[in-house]
Amino acid sequence: MSRQQLEALGLKLPLLPTTSVGSLPKLPKLVAARAAARRGQITQAQLDAQAREATAFWIQKQEELGLDILVDGEQYRGDMVAYFAEHFKGFTEGGLVRSYGNRYYHKPVITDAVSWPGPITVDWWKYAQSLTKKPVKGMLTGPYTIMDWSFNEHYPNRRATALAIARELRREVEALVAAGCKIIQVDEPALSVRPEELPVAIEAMQAVTQGLQAYFITHVCYGAFEFIYPDMLQMPVQNFDLEMSNSELDLLTLFAKAPFRPDISFGVFDVHTHRTDSPAVQAQRIEKALEVLKPEQVWVDPDCGLKTRTVEQALAQLSAMQQAVAQVRQGL
Amino acid sequence: MIIVAAHSGSYPRIGDSLDQQKLRRAIESCQRGELSELELKNAQDNVAREALAEQIKAGLDAVSDGQVRRHDAVSHIMGQLPGVSVQGLLRYFDTNTYFRQPHVTSAISESGPLLADEVAFARAAAKRPVLVSLLGPLTLSRLSLIKGAPYKNADALLEALTPILAEEAARLAQAGADAIVIEEPFLLKEPAALSKLGEALKAIAARKGNLRLWLSITFGDAAKLYSKLQDLPIDGLQLDLTYGGAVQDAIQSLGSQLALSLGIVDARNTRLETPTDVARQAESLLKKARGPIAMLAASNGLEYLPRGRAFEKLAVLAQARDLLVDQKGNQ
Numbered sequence: 100m101s102r103q104q105l106e107a108l109g110l111k112l113p114l115l116p117t118t119s120v121g122s123l124p125k126l127p128k129l130v131a132a133r134a135a136a137r138r139g140q141i142t143q144a145q146l147d148a149q150a151r152e153a154t155a156f157w158i159q160k161q162e163e164l165g166l167d168i169l170v171d172g173e174q175y176r177g178d179m180v181a182y183f184a185e186h187f188k189g190f191t192e193g194g195l196v197r198s199y200g201n202r203y204y205h206k207p208v209i210t211d212a213v214s215w216p217g218p219i220t221v222d223w224w225k226y227a228q229s230l231t232k233k234p235v236k237g238m239l240t241g242p243y244t245i246m247d248w249s250f251n252e253h254y255p256n257r258r259a260t261a262l263a264i265a266r267e268l269r270r271e272v273e274a275l276v277a278a279g280c281k282i283i284q285v286d287e288p289a290l291s292v293r294p295e296e297l298p299v300a301i302e303a304m305q306a307v308t309q310g311l312q313a314y315f316i317t318h319v320c321y322g323a324f325e326f327i328y329p330d331m332l333q334m335p336v337q338n339f340d341l342e343m344s345n346s347e348l349d350l351l352t353l354f355a356k357a358p359f360r361p362d363i364s365f366g367v368f369d370v371h372t373h374r375t376d377s378p379a380v381q382a383q384r385i386e387k388a389l390e391v392l393k394p395e396q397v398w399v400d401p402d403c404g405l406k407t408r409t410v411e412q413a414l415a416q417l418s419a420m421q422q423a424v425a426q427v428r429q430g431l
Numbered sequence: 432m433i434i435v436a437a438h439s440g441s442y443p444r445i446g447d448s449l450d451q452q453k454l455r456r457a458i459e460s461c462q463r464g465e466l467s468e469l470e471l472k473n474a475q476d477n478v479a480r481e482a483l484a485e486q487i488k489a490g491l492d493a494v495s496d497g498q499v500r501r502h503d504a505v506s507h508i509m510g511q512l513p514g515v516s517v518q519g520l521l522r523y524f525d526t527n528t529y530f531r532q533p534h535v536t537s538a539i540s541e542s543g544p545l546l547a548d549e550v551a552f553a554r555a556a557a558k559r560p561v562l563v564s565l566l567g568p569l570t571l572s573r574l575s576l577i578k579g580a581p582y583k584n585a586d587a588l589l590e591a592l593t594p595i596l597a598e599e600a601a602r603l604a605q606a607g608a609d610a611i612v613i614e615e616p617f618l619l620k621e622p623a624a625l626s627k628l629g630e631a632l633k634a635i636a637a638r639k640g641n642l643r644l645w646l647s648i649t650f651g652d653a654a655k656l657y658s659k660l661q662d663l664p665i666d667g668l669q670l671d672l673t674y675g676g677a678v679q680d681a682i683q684s685l686g687s688q689l690a691l692s693l694g695i696v697d698a699r700n701t702r703l704e705t706p707t708d709v710a711r712q713a714e715s716l717l718k719k720a721r722g723p724i725a726m727l728a729a730s731n732g733l734e735y736l737p738r739g740r741a742f743e744k745l746a747v748l749a750q751a752r753d754l755l756v757d758q759k760g761n762q
Contacts, residue, residue, distance in 0.1 A: 197444070199520060203445060247525075248527050252702040292522070345519075
């Protein structure tokens with residue numbers, strides 16, 4: 100069904116299409132430029148020029164590797180929630196809170212009604228798409244995750260907050276669709292944090308995607324899926340991009356009990372390790388997936404964004420993934 | 432009934448000012464080999480003193496060391512036990528924070544103080560009652576991964592952890608703690624484990640001496656378990672009141688034979704409560720509670736808030752206590 104939808108959008112993809120989740124490592128030159136921008140030593144225009152150069156680098160690398168659906172690599176973004184909080188009206192930068200260990204971040208605070216300021220990611224998507232004939236995914240953070248990872252001092256409750264964000268995020272999706280974007284990923288890594296709120300996340304995603312002509316993916320990771328599966332499949336998207344390898348493919352056990360019917364972007368390597376799993380190891384994981392999933396359902400990608408890896412590690416891991424897919428495709 | 436404003440959990444270890452980020456810098460320096468472990472411990476001591484001083488300045492009657500030495504609540508305990516190695520990151524309940532997952536690879540055993548030294552430090556520095564909270568055996572067993580150890584399942588690990596934590600309770604009493612708060616957030620995910628938990632708490636209670644033993648249920652609403660929690664061998668029950676209000680209804684309906692600690696200011700959101708509203712809600716609930724003491728508290732550890740707002744939330748608790756005491760003259 101989803102393949103028909105892709106073809107109706109003009110997208111003919113091979114079996115086991117390959118992609119990347121979203122973020123790719125920032126080039127060292129860009130990291131230095133971002134630090135210089137924070138210190139006021141270079142202008143936003145100079146920083147944007149560096150980010151465009153890095154985007155072009157990653158588009159070229161993904162083409163060289165042979166990925167089927169490309170990403171812009173999010174070279175112009177920092178944190179996935181803070182980026183949208185910085186652009187939407189209604190947010191202010193909060194104080195520092197701890198993420199883990201010795202890492203801290205400025206958690207956004209919703210202090211007023213959230214509203215869309217006009218296109219946020221569209222020009223970046225257009226630029227990335229102009230560099231390649233392959234489809235480039237539009238990349239957004241979902242309303243439930245933006246709500247959950249922000250403080251709220253304005254709306255009366257969490258549902259009202261998520262739905263308000265969803266209404267405004269939909270306008271960004273509409274702008275992406277109007278610009279010609281056909282595959283749009285709306286990430287919801289917080290989806291499983293409160294299983295009792297899954298209906299809220301579904302309702303919010305409905306507000307974002309309903310009636311729009313695009314193929315929608317949602318990325319979910321590092322959660323307690325056992326508490327929300329199979330109900331999570333009610334999310335109104337065509338493709339679930341799931342971290343599988345970090346948890347040693349244990350989700351396949353759930354899929355065996357309750358069939359997984361939508362498309363899946365199947366994470367074939369853990370992104371939080373310096374190690375590169377060999378093509379043979381990654382191929383074995385794909386073969387395992389195909390024991391409970393149809394080849395027509397399965398896309399192949401990393402577990403999560405690659406921004407915490409070095410450029411060299413990410414290229415090596417993606418290269419091994421491409422070799423693994425080529426090997427498995429031969430047997431189909 | 433004595434009503435106190437108290438904090439037993441974490442406190443933000445850094446703030447937004449440069450001076451308030453000295454622990455972050457010290458850890459980075461230590462990781463680069465530019466600072467010794469002793470110098471890092473001194474930096475931790477200084478931040479623990481600051482956390483205690485800020486709680487006292489906010490007006491609290493009982494305080495914690497802010498848990499500023501703990502990487503996270505799980506690995507800080509499990510990582511000290513022989514038979515455990517600390518591995519990769521996992522999300523901690525419904526937060527955007529992460530803990531390092533313990534892998535239990537061989538038989539665990541008691542190997543000396545886990546938190547007693549930290550409590551002794553806090554007791555000396557604070558000169559007022561010190562509360563200490565730690566994850567209990569149910570949650571520790573469920574958030575650990577058993578890998579080749581002689582435990583056939585998580586219940587077996589729970590049973591192995593119980594005497595270790597009971598021994599630590601005895602040490603905490605000797606170190607000068609006034610109360611121990613056993614945190615069991617996993618109970619809401621696995622209510623069927625309540626009887627196992629009850630047995631473990633009984634073993635801990637047997638070693639606690641004069642310590643008050645509290646059970647804390649966070650990261651959810653405990654309404655469905657509330658009546659059964661009343662039968663546990665504990666002195667008091669600490670509840671998170673920020674998950675929708677059902678547990679408040681349960682208190683109103685069933686009362687409480689146990690002392691209550693009301694997690695009444697939201698430790699997960701920056702919106703600031705008013706002392707008047709907190710006092711009004713607390714008064715309504717505490718009418719239904721027995722026990723010689725009641726605590727006004729934050730709903731959870733405060734590390735999820737920016738430091739300035741964490742301080743303000745504690746000050747609200749102290750002001751609400753003052754309103755209640757003024758109204759009732761009950762202290």
